[in-house]
Amino acid sequence: MSPKLRPALLALAALAILPGFWRVACALPGFGSPVSPYGQAVNALLPEMRRVSNMVSAINFDVRGFDTIGEEFMLLAAVAGTVLLLRGGRGEDRADAGGRIGGRAIVPRADAVVLICRICGPFTFIFGVYVALHAMATPGGGFQGGVVIASSLLLIYLGEGYGRWRQLVREPVLDAVEGAGALLFVAAGLLPVFLGLRFLTNVLPFGTAKDMLSGGLMIVENAGVTLAVAGGFGTVLLEFMEETRATTSEVADPDDGRTGDRA
Amino acid sequence: MAFLLAAMLLLAAASGLAVVLTRDPRRQVFALAGNGLVLTLLFLVLQAPDVALSELAVGTAATPLLFLAALAAVRINRKRDAADTGGPE
Numbered sequence: 001m002s003p004k005l006r007p008a009l010l011a012l013a014a015l016a017i018l019p020g021f022w023r024v025a026c027a028l029p030g031f032g033s034p035v036s037p038y039g040q041a042v043n044a045l046l047p048e049m050r051r052v053s054n055m056v057s058a059i060n061f062d063v064r065g066f067d068t069i070g071e072e073f074m075l076l077a078a079v080a081g082t083v084l085l086l087r088g089g090r091g092e093d094r095a096d097a098g099g100r101i102g103g104r105a106i107v108p109r110a111d112a113v114v115l116i117c118r119i120c121g122p123f124t125f126i127f128g129v130y131v132a133l134h135a136m137a138t139p140g141g142g143f144q145g146g147v148v149i150a151s152s153l154l155l156i157y158l159g160e161g162y163g164r165w166r167q168l169v170r171e172p173v174l175d176a177v178e179g180a181g182a183l184l185f186v187a188a189g190l191l192p193v194f195l196g197l198r199f200l201t202n203v204l205p206f207g208t209a210k211d212m213l214s215g216g217l218m219i220v221e222n223a224g225v226t227l228a229v230a231g232g233f234g235t236v237l238l239e240f241m242e243e244t245r246a247t248t249s250e251v252a253d254p255d256d257g258r259t260g261d262r263a
Numbered sequence: 264m265a266f267l268l269a270a271m272l273l274l275a276a277a278s279g280l281a282v283v284l285t286r287d288p289r290r291q292v293f294a295l296a297g298n299g300l301v302l303t304l305l306f307l308v309l310q311a312p313d314v315a316l317s318e319l320a321v322g323t324a325a326t327p328l329l330f331l332a333a334l335a336a337v338r339i340n341r342k343r344d345a346a347d348t349g350g351p352e
Contacts, residue, residue: 056313099339131316139312147320154324233325240329243336 051206052136052215060141061218061225065200068221069185072228076182079232086239098162099246109161117159124152132226136215142222146229153234162241171238178231184224188217264308271305292330299323 029036035043039055046058060068098106131138132145157165192201204216213219278298285291299322306315 054313099335140316141313144313144316144320147317147325151320151324154328237325237328240332240336244332244339246339 047209050202050215050218051209052218053210054136054139054141056139057135057141057218057222058215061215061221062200062202065189065221068225069189069200072182072185072225075228075232076178079178079235082236083239086243099244109158114159117155121152121155121159124155125149128152128230132222134212135222136218137210137212142225143229146226147233149226149230150233150237154237157237157241162245165241166238169234169238171235174231174234174238176231177227178235181224181226181228181231184227185221188220188224191217268308271301271308274301275305288334289331292327292334295330296323296327299326 034040042055042059042063046055046063047053050058050062052058128145128148128151130145131140131148132142135141135145153165153169156168160168189200192203193199195203197203200217202215202217204220206216207214215222275298278294278301282291282294282298285294299318302322303315303319306312306318
């Protein structure tokens with residue numbers, strides 16, 4: 001396509017889209033206007049029906065629990081696909097040898113970075129667990145707690161270096177945590193089925209509002225999401241970090257299509 | 264409050280523009296992380312702390328790291344391929 005034609009096409013497309021865009025933009029509710037009818041209904045009904053104070057969690061795990069199962073398995077499939085794509089003989093020997101580019105020196109971490117990461121890493125981990133545990137009472141939940149836990153793994157990597165990090169964060173453990181999370185969610189859905197009720201019916205006692213252990217079956221589903229997200233994001237981070245390692249010269253990789261890999 | 268919100272929206276626009284206008288991929292990753300941080304603050308100002316937490320962990324920590332790791336892997340591979348075929352770097 002010639003460069004002159006491109007602005008003309010853009011202008012044509014803009015002319016076609018702008019009237020519709022303008023009408024939709026004018027029909028939107030104003031910025032900061034009152035909550036939508038759905039949100040108002042949820043705010044009015046759910047605190048008494050489910051005795052939880054975080055409505056987002058109540059929608060995710062109860063009102064639309066089935067959607068969340070779909071999202072959970074979407075994440076599982078994405079992580080499995082990433083692991084399949086990135087498998088190969090690099091970095092899996094836990095050697096602390098980074099890939100080098102053109103003889104560039106590898107600068108060691110500064111002591112300040114190590115100190116900050118050793119202080120912040122464990123606290124970030126505990127904060128993630130806290131956010132996940134209090135999903136029914138305060139903002140946050142399984143997904144947020146899970147990603148905070150996974151990012152604490154990153155801080156541990158920054159503080160300890162690759163070799164020590166791989167000794168601490170084991171891949172089979174992450175895999176087991178991720179799979180167990182997905183399994184826990186499905187088991188929570190099947191529990192009411194065995195009692196003769198519909199899938200994901202909230203059968204457990206609801207507890208008292210603003211309590212950590214309120215919401216019945218939602219607690220189990222939330223724990224499942226936490227495990228699956230923490231394990232899944234941890235696995236992806238680990239797989240990507242493996243790609244920055246030097247290949248081991250003795251492990252020739254026949255699938256890679258390259259002969260004579262050099263470290 | 265309105266002033267804070269306007270400032271955050273302007274900052275979000277400016278940091279988003281910085282991501283688009285940065286041409287070097289490595290610098291773009293850090294611009295993206297900065298944009299994620301601004302969006303985190305914007306969600307916080309809009310009283311959505313759970314969305315802010317997700318954005319902070321995913322947009323500011325996880326995504327930039329994945330991009331950096333991918334860029335590093337690409338450069339390491341390119342170096343090794345050049346060495347294998349005996350071609351120039």
